[in-house]
Amino acid sequence: MPEIDLPQRQVTDALMLTGFWYRALPGDRVHRNQLCKATLLEIPLVIGRDRVGQPFALRDACPHRGMPLNCGRFDGENLECGYHGWQFDVHNGQCQIIPSLTADQNMKVDRIYAGSYPCDEQDHFIWVYMPDPAPQGAGFGPPGEAPEPSPELEKFSSKYKMAYLQAEMPVSIDHGIIGLMDPAHGPFVHQAWWWRSRHSIHEKQKHFEPIVNGFRMSAHTPSSNSAPYKLLRLYADADSISTTIDFRLPNIRTETIRAGKYWFSSLTTVTPITRSRCRIDVVAAWNLFRWVPFIPEMLKYVFAKFVEQDRRTMELQAEGLKYNPHLMLIDDADRPAKWYFQLKAAHLEAKRTGTAMKHPMQGPVTLKWRS
Ligand code: FES
Numbered sequence: 001m002p003e004i005d006l007p008q009r010q011v012t013d014a015l016m017l018t019g020f021w022y023r024a025l026p027g028d029r030v031h032r033n034q035l036c037k038a039t040l041l042e043i044p045l046v047i048g049r050d051r052v053g054q055p056f057a058l059r060d061a062c063p064h065r066g067m068p069l070n071c072g073r074f075d076g077e078n079l080e081c082g083y084h085g086w087q088f089d090v091h092n093g094q095c096q097i098i099p100s101l102t103a104d105q106n107m108k109v110d111r112i113y114a115g116s117y118p119c120d121e122q123d124h125f126i127w128v129y130m131p132d133p134a135p136q137g138a139g140f141g142p143p144g145e146a147p148e149p150s151p152e153l154e155k156f157s158s159k160y161k162m163a164y165l166q167a168e169m170p171v172s173i174d175h176g177i178i179g180l181m182d183p184a185h186g187p188f189v190h191q192a193w194w195w196r197s198r199h200s201i202h203e204k205q206k207h208f209e210p211i212v213n214g215f216r217m218s219a220h221t222p223s224s225n226s227a228p229y230k231l232l233r234l235y236a237d238a239d240s241i242s243t244t245i246d247f248r249l250p251n252i253r254t255e256t257i258r259a260g261k262y263w264f265s266s267l268t269t270v271t272p273i274t275r276s277r278c279r280i281d282v283v284a285a286w287n288l289f290r291w292v293p294f295i296p297e298m299l300k301y302v303f304a305k306f307v308e309q310d311r312r313t314m315e316l317q318a319e320g321l322k323y324n325p326h327l328m329l330i331d332d333a334d335r336p337a338k339w340y341f342q343l344k345a346a347h348l349e350a351k352r353t354g355t356a357m358k359h360p361m362q363g364p365v366t367l368k369w370r371s
């Protein structure tokens, strides 16, 4: 039987879910008329801003012979490849000029495209939509449209402060995400004299419910040993404080804490850079203490500390994961991690069969653990 050669075969990769927006770079790192490199889902990208500041994202490989486009020349509108000078419109990737063509060679230059990705700027970050299926090899068409806008951090008043943090970790997105939703590591990883010690561990019970593409830790009074809660207690009485935490595929965790007119909101993503590397980006906004000068710095310090503790832990974990040990997930503390894997499986199955996604949770669930 002859073998079927499928050079562009799409392998469904559970570590690289396409058809979603991903955070690529903090917006303040990308300046006008300038080119930056980023990698998302093992795809090298060149990201920049045009003359008016509008961001764009192209595959960082010229469709002619693969030269990285980030080494080219950019005039704020077109990007010229450094190898043979082909020029591309940065927003749709369309080829404008092939300098080697003579006047009587009527090659249809405008039918050639560099791979171009929908790009958006939201809450301090440049987001890139990774289409599904991924753009084909050389000579891609124009970029598709993203079916929905990029995710936005929820805000509850017109005035607020905002900050972001990021950390890169040498583990797969899966370990990044389940580390993020794991309630049991707190007392061991996040110790600090001003925060909590491992002796503050106590039994907790939390309610969860299914939401589209994910699950929610239902609104509840936050743990008395959590930092935002301690801060909020200074401003509002304990009963009025409620927090909601959502996780949504492919990689989004949102946390909303409300206390009367005060609020704190964060949107954290874990982005696959390669199969074995991910990056965590936390963007937070709040309207507490806006007028107290050092509080934003303090909040940022506290968060940076937590993220660094997580990063350091995952760096060590990567050592242990090197030779593929057997791992386990236990109830109830690792149940959110199980839901994450089940959600991904359900999502991929729905895509494969073209049917609606079957949510792994049938209804509300209460989980108990000590942390
Ligand atoms: S490789 Fe880019 S123009 Fe030839």
Ligand SMILES: [Fe+2]
Residues within 6 Å of the ligand: 179, 180, 185, 189, 190, 306, 310
């Ligand atoms: Fe953590």
